[in-house]
Amino acid sequence: MSAQSLTAVLGPTNTGKTYMAMERLLGHRSGMIGFPLRLLARENYDKAVKAVGTEACALVTGEEKIVPRGARYFFCTVESMPLDRPVAFIAVDEIQLAADTERGHIFTDRLIRARGLDETMFMGSDAATPWVKLLAPGIEIVNRPRFSTLSYAGSKKITRLPPRSAIVAFSAADVYAIADLIRRQRGGTAIVMGALSPRTRNAQVDLYQAGEVDYLVATDAIGMGLNMNVGHVAFAALKKFDGRSLRALSRAEIGQIAGRAGRHMTDGTFGTTADVGPMDPDLIEAVENHRVDPIHFLMWRNAELDFRSVDGLLKSLDARPPHPGLVRQQEAIDHQSLAALARDDEIRALTLPKGRVALLWEVCQVPDFRKLMTDAHLRLLSQIFRHLAGGRGLAPGRIPTDWIADQMQRLDRIDGDIDYLTQRIAHIRTWSYIAQRSEWLSDAPHWQGRAQEIEDRLSDALHEALTQRFVDRRHAALHRRMVGGGKLDAVFGEDGSVTVEGHEVGILKGLEFFPAVDANAEEARPLLAAARRVLGPALRTRVSDLVASPDGDFKLAHDGAVTWRETPLARLVRGDQPLRPMVELKSIDLIDGRQRQAIQQRLRHWLERLLRHRLRPIFAAQSAKLEPAARGLVYQLGEGLGALSRESVRAQLAALSAPDRKALAALGVRIGAVTVWMGRLEDKRQRRLLGLLSALWHRLAVDAEGKPDPARLDAVGLEAWQMAGGKRVIAGKSYVFGELERLALGLREAATARTLSADETNAAKFNMTPDELGQTMRQLGLRATLPGGVRTPSRPKRGKQAKTAQAKPVQPRPVRPEPKLDPNSPFAALSALHDRLLAQERPAPRSAKRRRRQPRPAAAPKPDAT
Known part of the structure; x- marks a missing residue:
């Protein structure tokens, strides 16, 4: 079949080749055009229906056939073109696919045999030029330039790509991984893959075109016929698996895909992701100038x-x-x-x-x-x-x-x-x-x-x-508005809920913002960014309100947490002195350094007034005019949070004069036989506060009731915490200071009268067992008479001697038998000589009257060595 006009329109993407073919098709009385994808056939069929009506248009693909009785214009996939039907115009798109190892023979056949009665047109890349001339003799080659400029923009991280970008990968796994990352960082993305049905692919493209998402993740299926508003194309790989091996992309493939950037007269850019690295300069030059390698077969x-x-x-x-x-x-x-x-x-x-x-x-x-x-x-x-x-x-x-x-x-x-x-x-x-x-x-x-x-x-x-998986509309809307620099519309609910641009982003409690998602998740970052934009004025008002609040609006919990109007705000931590803890403000991302400093200063003033009010006896004693000895004792009472063992301040007590003792008594200082303490700190709130201060000073973690974990306490920390709470533990029993003093007094009186022994009778008088009574005496430094007349020492014995108060009977040492000597040996002669010398030196027995001491006889000569 000869053709009056045979034309090949070749060139890069965005040259209007398909648009030109559609105009030529509808300008003839009948025509047929073959597309490489069912999607493109359907898209152009829909355009033609709007132009000339349903009855004049037919759609023929492998999965769809819509052929009205009077159809004149056929939109087909290349494989489904009914070449036995004579039409005035025939066109085949993407003719360079004749080199494809799977479908190439179909395009080659159309290049050789498909001819229209009046006009035939082939569209595609410049790479197919030599073959078009060879297989279609006499064909006219029309080269069309690209409408817009395509330039290289370098290598960038995926999260830093500009809006309206398309990221190209070559496997479904890579597409999904990239889409997940963009959803977390930018709110969402559309997906385009060859495995999607045309209906799904169109819906995803519409999602992108409508601006609901600013990013598109696609396979190389994007390279054919998808005309979208893409400003930048980023390659997440420059190699693909073609079914047999992993090979590098050709210049033609890179140019075809990168050419989707820019639309009509709008310039576009292309580049790579940071994982791929920069492109080769020669490759960049070839893509920018639309130079492709010729097809070899x-x-x-x-x-x-x-x-x-x-x-x-x-x-x-x-x-x-x-x-x-x-x-x-x-x-x-x-x-x-x-x-x-x-x-x-x-x-x-x-x-x-x-x-x-x-x-x-x-x-x-x-x-x-x-x-x-x-x-x-x-x-x-x-x-x-x-x-x-x-x-x-x-x-x-x-x-x-x-x-x-x-x-x-x-x-x-x-x-x-x-x-x-x-x-x-x-x-x-x-x-x-x-x-x-x-x-x-x-x-x-x-x-x-x-x-x-x-x-x-x-x-x-x-x-x-x-x-649902790859689009977070709330995140995407916020990101798009913030990138555009527009003002965000925010609504604050009575329950603290914050709504921005119609999307609920979280709840504001006090000064803290709780995102609608996990605060540690990556999805929380854009919500926090949007919150900073809209919550600034509201937070400034709340900070001013907090600084001006009365002390009654602040509460100190038993575990050291500080709240403002029931909102957690800070926590007490160890300071440089037991009575001077520090206030550690919570990490609040939405306030600046100046606001944080104002809040901390307000909390310090509140805490100082709270401590001076609750612990007035200690601070009053420290500010009183006292002599040095008494002032030193008061200072140590402050360091001990109101209580000290008498043994630890024995030297200071010895230095006190009678007026000192009288002045201390007037301030509420009680000097007992066992403990020295402030007697005006008996209130339960005071003791709980002192216990908290002791736990902070000794770095003890406490529960909601202010009690430390006994399993994690050492002896020093436990005793200090107990004394701060107004109690001491003796022999396993807890006593308030007054009770312990009365017990010690009774025990000392009994010990002085030598009527105290650790027996059943005395133990019952003090509501103890004999063993408990013995332990109490030892801890108080008293001597007790034990059964059998044995007296306990004033200090407990250490080591193995402390295992029992009873004296152990002394066991006689075994007597070693005398060794038997040979009577004929020289040692037997020496032994006999030794016995005679001893007999001569033994003193005579004393008489009833004292005798005059006789001079000691001279020592006998030593036996000859021979």
């Missing part, structure tokens, strides 16, 4: 097929290409499926009747949208062919209604996650393709509608799942 497959036998069909598919630059297509799924099914003897037998080989080839062309290419897809093709050919006792002719109904029913479910929904959509698209073969089904229109209904329901569920 095109894929080809024989269109003149032999349907007389299965082997003849396979042989014709393996035919060599007519030109050395064409490469025989070997990876097409239909060809691989035919080769696999041909090894089944039953399938071969079913193809013997005339026309069955062509039927088998048609069945093998059922697409595998699930991308399985495993036994599952082959089993499906085998079952379809057996139903159509009448294998295994089945009636030939059509697919059983109950079988296809059962298959579709299994897919009519919207439960599961994104991956499950995506797989079901891919599967139902296969059944949509099957339903379009009206000769295979008894009621094809019904099953076409049924398949479309399920796909639409699954697509809507997938869009909802994607939006």
Whole structure:
């Protein structure tokens, strides 16, 4: 078929090639245009319907066929173009895909055979120029420049990409990971992948185009025909897995994808993410100047097929290409499926009747949208062919209604996650393709509608799942308004709720803002940023109110927490002195340094007045005019928080004069035999406050009741905390100071009268056991008479001697037997000589009258050594 006009419009993206083809199509009496994607065919079909009406337009794809009786303009996928229908105009888009290893032979066939009666047009990249000239002799090449400028913007972190950016990855896992990050940091993103149905993809694109999200994460599917308001394209990888190996992207692929940045006359930018790093300068120059590497080969497959036998069909598919630059297509799924099914003897037998080989080839062309290419897809093709050919006792002719109904029913479910929904959509698209073969089904229109209904329901569920997972509309709206520098409209509820731009962002309690999400999560950061913008005036008013509040608005809890009008505000911590704790303000992100300093100063003044009021006896004694000895004792009482053991201040007490003691007594200082304490601190609130101060000073953690954990206390800390609370523990029993003094007095009187012993009778007088009485005496430094007349020491013995108060009986040492000597040895002679010398030196026995001491005889000479 000759054509009066044969044109190739080639160039980079955003040159208006498709727009020009649509104008030429509608300018003819009839026409047909083939697109690389079902999505693009549907999009341009909808545009044509608005222009010339429904009856004049037809949509023909693998999964959809809308062909009115008087249709003049056909919008198709390249694979579904009905070339047997003569039309005045034919166009094929993205002709450079003739080099694709999976679908390239289809585009090559259209380049060679698709011709319109009046005009034929091919659109695509400059890379296809040599092949277009070779395979379409006499074609006119029209090069169109890009409307806008495309420039390199460098490498940036994903979280720092500008709004209206598209991030391109090459696997579903990477797309989801990037989308999760953007949702946490920027509020949300739309998703575009080849695995999405056109309905889901359009819904996601509309989400982006409507401005509900400012980012788009996509696979390389974005590179074809999606005209969106994208200002910047960022590559999250420069390599992709093409089904066989991980390879670098070509210049043409990078240029095709990067060219989506900018729209019509609006300039765009491209770059990489920080993980990828900067692009090579030569690559940058090539993309900016739209220089692409030429295509070195095109894929080809024989269109003149032999349907007389299965082997003849396979042989014709393996035919060599007519030109050395064409490469025989070997990876097409239909060809691989035919080769696999041909090894089944039953399938071969079913193809013997005339026309069955062509039927088998048609069945093998059922697409595998699930991308399985495993036994599952082959089993499906085998079952379809057996139903159509009448294998295994089945009636030939059509697919059983109950079988296809059962298959579709299994897919009519919207439960599961994104991956499950995506797989079901891919599967139902296969059944949509099957339903379009009206000769295979008894009621094809019904099953076409049924398949479309399920796909639409699954697509809507997938869009909802994607939006729910990757879009936080509240976060996105706040981020968009803040980036734009606009004023945020805020509403404060009576319960403290804060609503910004119609979205509830959290609750304001006192000076603290609680985000609507976990405060430690990344999602809380934009909420806090928005809160800072709108809460500034409200917080300034609250800080001023706090500083001017009376002391009664502040409360000190038993565990040291400070509240303002029931709102947690600060906590007491250890200071440089026991009576001077510090106030540590809570971490409040929404107040500045000056406001924090004003609050801390107000709390310090409140705390100082509270301590001086509650502990007035101690502060009054410290400010009284006293002599040095008395003043020193009062100082130590303040350091001991109102109580000291007498033993620790024995030297100071000895230095007190009678007037000193009288002055101290007037101030409430009581000097007992065991303890020295302030006698005017008996109020329960005072003792609880002193216990808290002691716990802070000794770094003891206390519970809500102000009690420390006994398991984590040492002896010093425990005794100090108990004395601050007005008690001392003796022999395991707790006594208030007055009770202990009375007990000590009674014990000392009994000890002085030598009537005290640790027996049952005396122990009962003091409501103790004998063992407790003995321990009490030892801790108080008293001597007690124990049973048997043994007296206890004034200080307990240490070590093993302290195990018992009873004296242990002395055990006699064993007497060693005298060694026996040989009477004939020299040692026996020496022993006899020694005995005689001792007898001479032994004094004579004393008489009744004292005798005059006799002089000691001279020592006997030592025996000769020989």
